[in-house]
Amino acid sequence: xxxxxxxxxxxxxxxxxxxxxxxxxxxxxxxxxxxxxxxxxxxxxxxxxxxxxxxxxxxxxxxxxxxxxxxxxxxxxxxxxxxxxxxxxxxxxxxxxxxxxxxxxxxxxxxxxxxxxxxxxxxxxxxxxxxxxxxxxxxxxxxxxxxxxxxxxxxxxxxxxxxxxxxxxxxxxxxxxxxxxxxxxxxxxxxxxxxxxxxxxxxxxxxxxxxxxxxxxxxxxxxxxxxxxxxxxxxxxxxxxxxxxxxxxxxxxxxxxxxxxxxxxxxxxxxxxxxxxxxxxxxxxxxxxxxxxxxxxxxxxxxxxxxxxxxxxxxxxxxxxxxxxxxxxxxxxxxxxxxxxxxxxxxxxxxxxxxxxxxxxxxxxxxxxxxxxxxxxxxxxxxx
Amino acid sequence: xxxxxxxxxxxxxxxxxxxxxxxxxxxxxxxxxxxxxxxxxxxxxxxxxxxxxxxxxxxxxxxxxxxxxxxxxxxxxxxxxxxxxxxxxxxxxxxxxxxxxxxxxxxxxxxxxxxxxxxxxxxxxxxxxxxxxxxxxxxxxxxxxxxxxxxxxxxxxxxxxxxxxxxxxxxxxxxxxxxxxxxxxxxxxxxxxxxxxxxxxxxxxxxxxxxxxxxxxxxx
Numbered sequence: 001x002x003x004x005x006x007x008x009x010x011x012x013x014x015x016x017x018x019x020x021x022x023x024x025x026x027x028x029x030x031x032x033x034x035x036x037x038x039x040x041x042x043x044x045x046x047x048x049x050x051x052x053x054x055x056x057x058x059x060x061x062x063x064x065x066x067x068x069x070x071x072x073x074x075x076x077x078x079x080x081x082x083x084x085x086x087x088x089x090x091x092x093x094x095x096x097x098x099x100x101x102x103x104x105x106x107x108x109x110x111x112x113x114x115x116x117x118x119x120x121x122x123x124x125x126x127x128x129x130x131x132x133x134x135x136x137x138x139x140x141x142x143x144x145x146x147x148x149x150x151x152x153x154x155x156x157x158x159x160x161x162x163x164x165x166x167x168x169x170x171x172x173x174x175x176x177x178x179x180x181x182x183x184x185x186x187x188x189x190x191x192x193x194x195x196x197x198x199x200x201x202x203x204x205x206x207x208x209x210x211x212x213x214x215x216x217x218x219x220x221x222x223x224x225x226x227x228x229x230x231x232x233x234x235x236x237x238x239x240x241x242x243x244x245x246x247x248x249x250x251x252x253x254x255x256x257x258x259x260x261x262x263x264x265x266x267x268x269x270x271x272x273x274x275x276x277x278x279x280x281x282x283x284x285x286x287x288x289x290x291x292x293x294x295x296x297x298x299x300x301x302x303x304x305x306x307x308x309x310x311x312x313x314x315x316x317x318x319x320x321x322x323x324x325x326x327x328x329x330x331x332x333x334x335x336x337x338x339x340x341x342x343x344x345x346x347x348x349x350x351x352x353x354x355x356x357x358x359x360x361x362x363x364x365x366x367x368x369x370x371x372x373x374x375x376x377x378x379x380x381x382x383x384x
Numbered sequence: 385x386x387x388x389x390x391x392x393x394x395x396x397x398x399x400x401x402x403x404x405x406x407x408x409x410x411x412x413x414x415x416x417x418x419x420x421x422x423x424x425x426x427x428x429x430x431x432x433x434x435x436x437x438x439x440x441x442x443x444x445x446x447x448x449x450x451x452x453x454x455x456x457x458x459x460x461x462x463x464x465x466x467x468x469x470x471x472x473x474x475x476x477x478x479x480x481x482x483x484x485x486x487x488x489x490x491x492x493x494x495x496x497x498x499x500x501x502x503x504x505x506x507x508x509x510x511x512x513x514x515x516x517x518x519x520x521x522x523x524x525x526x527x528x529x530x531x532x533x534x535x536x537x538x539x540x541x542x543x544x545x546x547x548x549x550x551x552x553x554x555x556x557x558x559x560x561x562x563x564x565x566x567x568x569x570x571x572x573x574x575x576x577x578x579x580x581x582x583x584x585x586x587x588x589x590x591x592x593x594x595x596x597x598x599x600x601x602x603x604x
Contacts, residue, residue: 002490002497006479011476013521333474336435338463339491341455 003343007350018220019354025242025359028309030366032302037370039298043291046072049185050287055095055256057085057271060279062280067286069290070100070253072122072186077103082161085278092270094263096121098255103205103268106174109144112190113198121257122187128152129178135200135240136232138193139173142182143376152178156191158201164255172201172261173231184375196242199249200230201236205242207232256280324348385411385545385575386432390441393431404425404441407595411544414568414578416588419597425581428597429547432579434458434464438463446544456493463492467538469567471550473530475522481529482518485509485536495541508536513565528559534564539570548569548580549564552587564590 011018049071058066059079068074080103089097098121101113116131118124129152132139138156145151158171174193182188199205207230232240242249258264271280324331324344334343370377386433388390394401402424408443414507416567417425430436431443434450437458443450446465468474475484485505489497509515512532522530531551548567552560564587571578580591588594 006490009483010478174572234482329472329474330476333468333470333476334491335488336433336462336468336474337491338461338493338495339486340459340493343491 003323003346003350003353007347007354010327011134011351011354017319017323022358022362023313024316025355026362026366028312030363032305032309033363033367034081035298035301035305036369037374038381039294040379041374042381045185045375045378046287046291047284050238050283051284053255054258056253056281056283057081057089057097057256057278058253058281060274060277061281063281063286064192064290066279066281067283068103070255073102073112073190074186077210080250081254081278082247082251083210083251084247086251087247087291089159089256089267092267095256095258098197098257099251100253100255101202101250102252104201105159106191107144107148107159108149110190111138111158111174111198111201112192112238114192116324117347118255120194121255122183122185123181124187125181126178128180131174132177132193134232135197135237136172136175138191138197139178139180140176140364141180141186141190142186145179152176166363170230172197175232188376189380195251197232199211199242200232200240201378202250202320204244204249205240206230207240208238227282228281265382320348328374340358385409385413385446386579387444388431388441388482389441391431391438392440393427393438398426400424402431405560409519409577409579410571411577412569414592415580416591416594417579417581417592417597418583418585418588423597424434424437425597426549429579429581432545433468433547434462434598455501460493463495464541465544467543469531469538469544469546469548469551470584471536471553473522473527473534473554473565475530475533477522479524480519480521481514481533482509485518485540486524488536488541491544492541496576501540505540506543507572508539511570512536527542527555531555531559531563535563535567535570535597539574539576542574543576546578546580548578548582550581551585552582554586557586 010226023106050067053071056067056070058070059081062076064077066078069078083099084095086099089095096117098117099115102110102119104111104113112118119131124138127142128145140148140156148156150156154176155233156176157173157175174191174197179286180192196205256264256267258267258269268282271278310377330345331339340346366370386407388404388407391404391407392402400422407428416480417428419425427436431438431446431450434445434453435458438451441451444460448461448465450458450461471535476487479487482505485508486497486501489495489501506515509518512535512537514529515533517525517529517533520529522533523535531554534551538548551567552563555563567580568578568590583586
């Protein structure tokens with residue numbers, strides 16, 4: 001106990017050094033565990049959602065980008081396809097097509113334009129409010145609602161897809177009608193609206209507002225620059241309409257739910273031709289390849305972590321050694337006062353033990369926090 | 385208290401060597417040791433404290449024949465029978481004054497810290513006039529206050545023998561006299577013997593006896 005008393009007193013006296021050692025120790029202990037927790041969580045989440053998504057139809061190119069964009073609403077942007085691709089699946093009678101338009105964001109959350117079939121397909125449930133029904137209405141994923149502190153009756157405004165959209169494409173105010181129950185999937189981080197609403201954000205559809213309004217002075221304003229965003233209201237909803245052939249309207253991808261295995265096989269066969277600008281991917285296969293790659297990288301990461309850990313332990317050892325060198329006068333005094341032969345060893349052991357205990361406590365706390373919020377963190381990572 | 389006959393000691397490597405034909409110090413005696421630097425005064429204190437073992441001769445301190453004690457026994461003897469006071473105070477900077485006084489009980493073999501010891505530490509601090517500074521760390525204390533803490537630390541184990549190596553060397557004239565008086569008074573209270581190395585000839589009249597080391601030792 002005397003050794004621990006002296007060790008604690010010394011660590012407290014040199015608190016800045018102790019703090020650094022404890023933080024480094026906690027990181028050495030927690031980083032590999034946190035990485036494992038997140039990797040396993042990511043693998044499970046990726047695989048679970050991929051396996052729940054039979055097929056994805058999208059533009060030919062990177063299968064991974066297509067799957068990440070359509071299934072996990074990541075920042076990866078696959079080339080858009082036309083709505084005709086969705087119609088073709090409808091017309092085949094082999095599967096249920098669910099359109100997806102994921103080109104826009106609001107307050108850092110992905111706006112997912114889709115149909116109500118998506119809600120049934122994913123088994124989503126309204127926790128608060130009601131389902132979207134009209135143009136301009138939206139429902140929030142649980143995490144988005146929580147993060148923004150919004151609910152039914154509130155509104156969000158879409159962000160432009162890029163700076164070039166400032167020229168003529170106005171952000172659209174979305175009326176929130178409901179909040180989805182949490183699922184621990186990327187759906188929690190998304191804002192869902194009807195695909196037609198995203199086409200209005202894209203400028204393909206629009207309404208006609210009376211922007212010619214005399215002010216108090218009798219001046220007439222007829223400049224579109226005064227409009228900060230569009231708003232769909234009961235008064236103007238009937239004026240909204242779309243231009244051009246509907247088959248040309250853009251989609252990010254189409255989720256395809258075959259009615260049976262045979263239908264799925266037939267559908268996949270139709271998109272095997274490399275000349276076809278469309279591809280039909282099986283998310284489970286793409287994700288399996290991704291997970292395999294991630295774990296190979298994780299093995300490398302483990303090796304790097306090990307090397308860094310050894311280097312950090314070396315630095316900690318050097319720090320302790322230097323500290324003991326500075327304590328030579330104290331050790332000599334202790335020897336004169338009749339200290340035992342192993343006093344230095346006992347003190348060193350007690351000091352290292354205390355540092356380890358505190359580091360392990362912090363590391364345990366970190367790992368616990370990460371484990372408890374694993375689903376949320378994994379969903380956030382997958383949405384990056 | 386101390387009886388040495390034909391004491392001989394040489395540091396490994398054949399450097400400095402010390403020979404003391406005879407040395408006797410009675411119980412409760414206050415003995416000053418003077419002599420030029422490098423004549424072995426500190427080495428003598430180390431021999432008497434059992435820090436090092438004599439190569440030849442006999443040395444009995446507080447009834448213990450140090451030549452027959454092994455390393456662990458000499459550490460235990462030192463912890464329980466000897467109090468040390470150093471020129472540089474040798475306080476532990478990360479402990480406050482109170483914990484510095486109790487430091488021998490944190491490191492010394494055969495010592496047990498209990499309520500009685502804590503009460504004795506408080507009483508010593510009171511007697512040495514530092515009761516109000518017990519929560520201060522050494523860096524916040526003056527030289528005189530630090531040496532008072534060191535005296536309390538040397539006395540808290542109720543040693544039979546107090547060894548002081550230039551205990552007043554770092555203090556101003558007024559403080560050094562006060563410190564020496566304090567040491568002698570407290571030693572007297574505890575019936576302890578004092579063997580003090582000093583270069584300060586002004587303080588010599590305060591000792592019961594002075595040993596001039598230049599005449600005591602024989603050249604190696």
